[in-house]
Amino acid sequence: MSVNRTTRRKHSNRAHAKIPGELPSKEDILAFVADNPGKAGKREIARHFGIVGGARIHLKKMLKDLAEEGLVEKRSKRMIRPGDLPPVFVVNLIARDEDGELLGEPVDWHDEENGAPPRILILTGKTKATQPGMGDRALIRLTETSETGPEAKYAARVIKILEKKQGALLGILRKRDGNRPPYLEPIDRKQRELDVDPQDMKEAEDGDLVSVQVTRSGRYGHPRAQIVERFGSIMSEKAVSEIALHQHGIPHVFPxxxxxxxxxxxxxxxxxxxxxxxxxxxxxxxxxxxxxxxxxxxxxxxxxxxxxxxxxxxxxxxxxxxxxxxxxxxxxxxxxxxxxxxxxxxxxxxxxxxxxxxxxxxxxxxxxxxxxxxxxxxxxxxxxxxxxxxxxxxxxxxxxxxxxxxxxxxxxxxxxxxxxxxxxxxxxxxxxxxxxxxxxxxxxxxxxxxxxxxxxxxxxxxxxxxxxxxxxxxxxxxxxxxxxxxxxxxxxxxxxxLLYRIHDASTPEKLQSLKDFLSTLNIKLPSTGGLRPSVFNAILKKVADTPEANLVNEVVLRSQAQAEYNPHNIGHFGLNLRxxxxxxxxxxxxxxxxxxxxxxxxxxxxxxxxxxxxxxxxxxxxxxxxxxxxxxMLAERDTIDRLIALWMADQVGASFKGRIAGVVKSGMFIRLDDSGADGFIPASTIGLDYYRYDEGSHALVGDKTGETYQLGDRVDVRLVEAAPFAGALRFELVSPGRKTGKTPSRPSGRKGPERKPTRRAKREGNTSRGKRPR
Incomplete structure (x- = not known):
């Protein structure tokens, strides 16, 4: 039977040491092999017991007898007891224990008489090369530790990942004319296109979302893949939610x-x-x-x-x-x-x-x-x-x-x-x-x-x-x-x-940003010391039933911390509970x-x-x-964004009423009134002026005209592009900005560029930042 070397009683070398030249007993040899699993070859045994000359012939016969009796076996010129593991070997990572730690099993296990292959707790290293995942194959080294957990007999550290599991890839099936094989257009733009094996199409049609497994990778041309599952038309909710599950790594199939x-x-x-x-x-x-x-x-x-x-x-x-x-x-x-x-x-x-x-x-x-x-x-x-x-x-x-x-x-x-x-x-x-x-x-x-x-x-x-x-x-x-x-x-x-549901108060930095913004609406935020929810409620009540109500609610929300689970209690700020x-x-x-x-x-x-x-x-x-x-939350939001982008794909060119829901240096995010759909307007497509970001007022302000587009302003927009896979919409402004008579502040000693957007920028928009069409 296999014995856990981390809990096995250690024999003293003195217990089985012999007079130089005197042959050890079989029990002595077995004890030495037990103390040195995977390290005890004939040479090491002879050296340890001082066996030289013709006595080596007798040692060889004793080892052969032990092997025939099933007490030891030879692996790579080393003697080990049946069920023991060598110090270095290859494992497949096949499961996780109750703490979520990876468990491996030896790739080469031919010792059925001693039962199922032992499980090894995998202690990962600090580098990426030693951070394996489920399904990988790795070279490991047994380590001395007693913390193996209830499901593992051994513990080991990863030396090198030999093979990474190739997970299923998600994409859209595209068919070609003639005898050319269909191909996969990956959802992840970083992935290459893949030729799809036409032998088993799983009834998939052109434009369907499918998952594939790479079956072989040619040295030249496209790798070949086989369809694993068909999810239906890319226009359906199931297909769109499947993209979110895949991209966010959400477990969705029960073992x-x-x-x-x-x-x-x-x-x-x-x-x-x-x-x-x-x-x-x-x-x-x-x-x-x-x-x-x-x-x-x-x-x-x-x-x-x-x-x-x-x-x-x-x-x-x-x-x-x-x-x-x-x-x-x-x-x-x-x-x-x-x-x-x-x-x-x-x-x-x-x-x-x-x-x-x-x-x-x-x-x-x-x-x-x-x-x-x-x-x-x-x-x-x-x-x-x-x-x-x-x-x-x-x-x-x-x-x-x-x-x-x-x-x-x-x-x-x-x-x-x-x-x-x-x-x-x-x-x-x-x-x-x-x-x-x-x-x-x-x-x-x-x-x-x-x-x-x-x-x-x-x-x-x-x-x-x-x-x-x-x-x-x-x-x-x-x-x-x-x-x-x-x-x-x-x-x-x-x-x-217990696990508390905690919600911390806003950070000083977020409160200062909120204070700067509220000042543009002539609303004062009291001293940041000891702020309670009632302070924010008073502000929200003040702007209720005004055009700024939605805007102020949005900014107050952004100033709040995120709730979380923690065994250390700090109370729940939003609910005002201890x-x-x-x-x-x-x-x-x-x-x-x-x-x-x-x-x-x-x-x-x-x-x-x-x-x-x-x-x-x-x-x-x-x-x-x-x-x-x-x-x-991200997966749910991404799915809604993609579904709305699909829904609006045939409305390109239509005009809508909306509100500015966010402002960044590169442009503005727009939320439509009727549907709540979100889209982006690149700053380079706004008029002929150059627009700067005024952080304090959450606005873009024209250098020459002072024309202003501020968070919460109502605007008329036209849909220019819908990118369903990215879940993004791109708009262009139809209505002018507000004439405030102000120009944005600039850093001292620096003069902003006086430039006009290029025709291409006006036509396509700047899509380098934020969530918007590629």
Whole structure:
């Protein structure tokens, strides 16, 4: 059997040293080979035991006998025991352990009698040449360490990467006339075109998005590739979202082991030690097309005479922790993904559908396990107390936001008619109570409508719209915020490790930039010391219902820090909360699953809580899932930009009304009124003047005329070019700028160039910077 050399008992050389010339025993030779795996050849053994002359013949016979008995074997003139590994060898990198570290297996493993090939923990080096990835082949050297983890028997450092795995390439299939083979036009402009093997086209047509695998690379001409998968027309949403997944490296295919684990999960049939909440008429309120429902709410007036006018609010969240055990294949995959990714008509879930859409979806009229919080609020909206419970619940009804809103406004249907008096009205009354506490807290109140895309049946864009923000949305949001606060408070009180959702205050540099901008609108930002969200809210309220409202909201947003997950609490600036943690969406966020496990452990609600020792890993986990969240946001935004660019490709030459949404040295970003589509106008195409960037006022100002285009200004533009793959639109100005009478400030001692844009620049535009057509 193979023995881990890092934990094997070390034999002392004195224990098997012999008098020079005296033959060692077989046990002595085996002990020496065990201490020197891959290093003990016949010469080394003879030297160690002082065997010289004719005695070497007897040594050779002993080694042959040991080999025939299966006690040692010869590899590259070296003796090793069966199952041992040489100090240097080649591995295939085939998996990751529970911490995400790479695991390798020896390429040459012919020792089936000693079981499967051992797994080796790969300790990567500091240079790019020693940073392998999954699927690579590498030359490694075993190292002395006891930190191999539970899944590996050895640890090794990478000497050299011998072969990089050639991943699937994404591109558009283009067919040629005659007998010439089709070719791939790569999405990544850095890639070369590839001839495509016409033998297996996977029913792909000209203009389809496909993924290919390079099968051979000719020394001359185009490399050859084979189609792996067809995604359909490049005009469809699926194809566009596939580009985002590929470019951002988002995992979207569940490994077989993960799917198998999800399918084998057993539904909870009995109550067990859970509290029975099935008689509480909890509701799920979600978008009409939601496939999973992970939160349910209910509220009732508090009948305690000591809390007159107060309310009791209930929030129940799907018990994902029961089905996703720490260290399982499901858990490792969820951590790798970090969160679900949402495209206009497609979701890349963090967990397989068996978990997210079935076992952990709070379906109407079906029993489901949940982790719930019961919160008591005073009449002024201040939370008085809360308790957590592991329960069995049964959703009384599944409603959409619009359905619930209409019902509370008096427009009921067959489902909501019986819910208005006993369920919906108390829920809205509780929200009015909670809103008093929110108003007193004064979180940051930005008004930035979010654009949505409505797709046709074929996956192409029907139209772009900004959904109305209803009280039903705000109700669910406030209930979830309060539940998240309760989770953070309980874990902190119980001194249990958790991941906070933190949001830092703005940096001095960003505040100074905001102050400079607001001064151009004659708005003063108070001293930067001790700024609270209420200060920003006062500014936003001042410009509400004015032409500058959208502009100021945009700039205030840009002045804010980015929220993240971290075990070290600094509070949440935007929500104006001292402690805050995500608890309400464990189906789609790994951070919430961490918090659920923490509550289970802290409150003794089961054996599937947070495992011991995880505290040391939380900072790294927080960094990873914060990165995954940003990655998902970029992918979602890129997909929307590409879909809109595809939608507008046949509107080149049309005129639109919009607003300047961003200003940089090289030009302006324009956001159209009707669709919210974003595009770029190069500065070199604006009139005949030379335009300088005035950083303080976020504007481009003409050198000669003083004509000004400032962030937030309304403009008329014409669409010049649409580049769908880049997700970019290029416009030209139709309307003139404002005559302010000012010219931009210039650095002392330097005179700006007095130049006119070239005809080519006026025709094509400067596309050297920013996200715009190539």
């Amino acid at each position: 077989a082991a993960v799917e198998a684990e999800a399918e084998s999960a057993k539904r909870i049939e009995s109550l067990g030690k859970r509290e029975d909440w099935r008689d509480i008429p909890l509701l799920t309120i979600d978008p009409p097309d939601a496939k999973d429902h992970d939160d349910a709410v209910y509220a009732e007036p508090d009948d305690d005479p000591q809390n007159e006018g107060g309310f009791i609010a209930y929030v129940a969240i799907a018990d994902v922790a029961h089905y996703v055990q720490p260290g399982s294949a499901l858990d490792r995959e969820a951590l790798l993904r970090g969160n679900s990714v949402y495209f206009p008509d497609r979701v890349i879930p963090m967990l397989p559908e068996r978990i997210s859409n079935d076992l952990c979806s709070l379906r109407e009229k079906e029993d489901r396990p949940a982790l719930a919080v019961r919160m008591v609020f005073a009449a002024n909206g201040r939370k008085l107390s809360h308790t957590f419970h592991r329960v069995m619940m049964r959703s009384g009804a599944k409603l959409s936001y619009i359905q619930a809103q209409k019902a509370i406004e008096g427009i009921t249907d067959d489902k909501t008619e019986t819910l208005v008096e006993g369920v919906l009205k108390p829920l809205w009354a509780a929200y009015e109570c909670l809103k008093k506490g929110r108003d007193a807290r004064e979180p940051l109140e930005l008004d930035l409508p979010e654009r949505k895309i409505k797709l046709k049946a074929d996956g192409t864009v029907d139209h772009v719209y900004v959904p109305e923000r209803l009280d039903a949305h705000k109700l669910i949001e406030e209930f979830m915020i309060q539940a998240n606060v309760c989770a953070a408070e309980t874990l902190e009180q119980k001194k249990t490790a 402690r805050y943690a995500h608890f309400t969406s464990p189906i789609r966020r790994y951070a919430d699953l961490i918090v659920h496990r923490g509550l289970i452990k802290a409150l003794g609600l089961g054996k599937d809580g947070l495992p011991d020792g995880v505290e040391a890993k939380l900072e790294a986990i927080g960094a990873d899932i914060s990165m995954a969240e940003r990655r998902a």
